[in-house]
Amino acid sequence: MSDNYHHGNLRQALIDAGIKIINESGEANLSLRKAAAMCKVSHAAPYAHFKDKNELVEAIKATVTEKFMEELSAAADASPDAESALVNMGRHYVAFFVRRPDYFKFMFGSQNITAHIRFDKQYENDYPPFDLLKETYLKYLVEKRLDKSEEEKETELLKLWASAHGITAIACMSGVETSFDWEDKIFSDLLIR
Amino acid sequence: MSDNYHHGNLRQALIDAGIKIINESGEANLSLRKAAAMCKVSHAAPYAHFKDKNELVEAIKATVTEKFMEELSAAADASPDAESALVNMGRHYVAFFVRRPDYFKFMFGSQNITAHIRFDKQYENDYPPFDLLKETYLKYLVEKRLDKSEEEKETELLKLWASAHGITAIACMSGVETSFDWEDKIFSDLLIR
DNA sequence: ACTATTATCTTTACAATGTCAAGATGCTAT
DNA sequence: ATAGCATCTTGACATTGTAAAGATAATAGT
Numbered sequence: 001m002s003d004n005y006h007h008g009n010l011r012q013a014l015i016d017a018g019i020k021i022i023n024e025s026g027e028a029n030l031s032l033r034k035a036a037a038m039c040k041v042s043h044a045a046p047y048a049h050f051k052d053k054n055e056l057v058e059a060i061k062a063t064v065t066e067k068f069m070e071e072l073s074a075a076a077d078a079s080p081d082a083e084s085a086l087v088n089m090g091r092h093y094v095a096f097f098v099r100r101p102d103y104f105k106f107m108f109g110s111q112n113i114t115a116h117i118r119f120d121k122q123y124e125n126d127y128p129p130f131d132l133l134k135e136t137y138l139k140y141l142v143e144k145r146l147d148k149s150e151e152e153k154e155t156e157l158l159k160l161w162a163s164a165h166g167i168t169a170i171a172c173m174s175g176v177e178t179s180f181d182w183e184d185k186i187f188s189d190l191l192i193r
Numbered sequence: 194m195s196d197n198y199h200h201g202n203l204r205q206a207l208i209d210a211g212i213k214i215i216n217e218s219g220e221a222n223l224s225l226r227k228a229a230a231m232c233k234v235s236h237a238a239p240y241a242h243f244k245d246k247n248e249l250v251e252a253i254k255a256t257v258t259e260k261f262m263e264e265l266s267a268a269a270d271a272s273p274d275a276e277s278a279l280v281n282m283g284r285h286y287v288a289f290f291v292r293r294p295d296y297f298k299f300m301f302g303s304q305n306i307t308a309h310i311r312f313d314k315q316y317e318n319d320y321p322p323f324d325l326l327k328e329t330y331l332k333y334l335v336e337k338r339l340d341k342s343e344e345e346k347e348t349e350l351l352k353l354w355a356s357a358h359g360i361t362a363i364a365c366m367s368g369v370e371t372s373f374d375w376e377d378k379i380f381s382d383l384l385i386r
Numbered sequence: 387a388c389t390a391t392t393a394t395c396t397t398t399a400c401a402a403t404g405t406c407a408a409g410a411t412g413c414t415a416t
Numbered sequence: 417a418t419a420g421c422a423t424c425t426t427g428a429c430a431t432t433g434t435a436a437a438g439a440t441a442a443t444a445g446t
Contacts, residue, residue: 007423007424010423010424031402031403031404032403032404032405033402033403033404034402034403041424041425042424042425042426043403043404043425043426044404044405044406044424044425044426044427045423045424045425047404047405047406047424048422048423048424049423052404052405053403053404053405069325072325072326073325076325076329081333081336082329082330082332082333082335082336083333083336083337085329085332085333086326086329086330086333086353089325089326089329090353090356108301132262132265132266132269132282133265133279133282136269136275136278136279136282137275137279139275139278140274140275140276140278140279142275143274143275143276144276159356160279160283161359162355162356162359163283163352163355163356163359166354166355166356166359200394200395203394203395224431224432224433225432225433225434226431226432226433227432234395234396235395235396235397236396236432236433237395237396237397237398237434237435238394238395238396240395240434240435241393241394241395242394245433245434246432246433246434
């Protein structure tokens, strides 16, 4: 192939450029034209490989999902049994994205909310729904006369919030199918302990 | 106030217009100029009330959070004790956004992933990480010789995924503070039952 | 009541972007 | 060798965010 005119593998190069842009300056800065420029190609060249910007975005997401899968599989394979595989996968699920928060924001679009889990100090939370949850949870502990360690409390509160948030995220995804009303059961389950 | 020139409460009107746009055609379609047009005001008028587009977006988010809080508070207030308040809040947490998935997408940007929780039929999932989790969970059941109902399995699988996803989302938010390594504990906790 | 100040809004302008259309270039199969 | 196709370029246009300059209305101070 000639050096200038035909790029060789522009499609993959555009995906890589896109990932680089997202890593360096967030999704807001991702544009077809910038990705094209990084590949030293005209601004309309991407249209030979992607129908529109969204198709590039989807391709990038597919690539990230692939990497994600590799890490999860490795975690599962490295575990002696399924139980530890589950725990390990959970850990890597979190770790993969925590290492690159921009990926998570890109894939799932997380918000910038400041919330303080700790109980030992009074913090100002800027997300009232979390405050309410925290307060209610504390009331629950008092009512039930449960005496938990700082650590236990943080774990449980985070579990409650994470489950609510995670379930909501999943429920808002178009294709989730369940056969019964799982919500109630899950939230009460979380408290029986 | 004069009718044309000074709007009266343009700031709130822009927020309302923004919410309407998001409800009707998603966040991608939200633009300062459209919101301004809906308020019958020139395209630069919003700059008297918002520094830039992001400030309008943040104001809209604050409004949504307010409504969200109202629903959660109502749920808590209507509950006889804190335990049921927690369960109720969880239910309304989900319900609020499920009623308007666009709000959740706007607030937290959820993806369109198709995943099938059900075990009684073989579905094609388009999100491999979920498949892996499902498989591993099934292995776990076999290894431990656990015999659970379809309903129990679905609940538990969803709980696992939701927790992982929710914890990740929360961990990727900038300001979350914890005092210890909660991840491990949470994932193993979820299995002890 | 009059004027100065400020908040609000308009008009104009520009750069970045997504997208389309027309054409150029190089590859490949017949 | 040539026809057809994939790939890329150039040029154009509409949408958008944003800045600057000025117009208009409300308000405060005198």
